[in-house]
Amino acid sequence: MTAFFHGFKQNKLYRGMGDSVVEALVRVGRVPTEVIELFLSMICSMLNEESKQSFLTFRQQIEAEYGCMIDHSHLLPPDVLDINAFAIDYYHSIALTVKKFRHENNLSIDTISRVLGLSEYQYNILENPNRTTHFPVSIGFRVMQGFHLDAHVNFISEMKQFPEFHKLRQVQHVRDSLMIEALRLLGENERKSMIKVLMSLSELYR
Secondary structure (H helix, E strand, O other): OHHHHHHOOOHHHHOOOOHHHHHHHHHOOOOOHHHHHHHHHHHHHHOOHHHHHHHHHHHHHHHHHHOOOOOOHHHOOOOOOOHHHHHHHHHHHHHHHHHHHHHHOOOOHHHHHHHHOOOHHHHHHHOOOOOOOOOOOHHHHHHHHHOOOOOOHHHHOOOOOOHHHHHHHHHHHHHHHHHHHHHHOOOHHHHHHHHHHHHHHHHHOO
């Protein structure tokens, strides 16, 4: 999802800190968790006590909702993936969770289809768990912006054949969120320096 926002020039809208931060996040997906922990510790050592406590509180909240920032190497997709089976599992989960989201928030089909930029006919297909139909990735952006969500992770929580993908997205979301929050608390010059550190780390683990 980070790469999507980078490609669609939505960096400042989504992240609030410009292109360089998003570029760094796009490139650090394979950096080991223990290295990210060290990176976060470095930033914390640069913060005053109030900012440090703010970050630790944020971390507790996001890990309570999405889980801890564990090593995710075992969750990465295999070299050979059955794309058709994955698509069926993915869209089945989207159908179930989008319908649940609509009901929980008392949204009409007319309202949610307008927010997603779909006709009511197209939306009804999206909600059909027995249909595997490709939809543009921009729908993910529209649902997050239109309904003020901070993540789209929960929409793949019903994946049964590939549950690791949901867990992977949870870990990635926690990693991204923690790095963004830590960098946000730095001064501009310190932030630029730490982004350079992050970019260098990404080069080591390509």
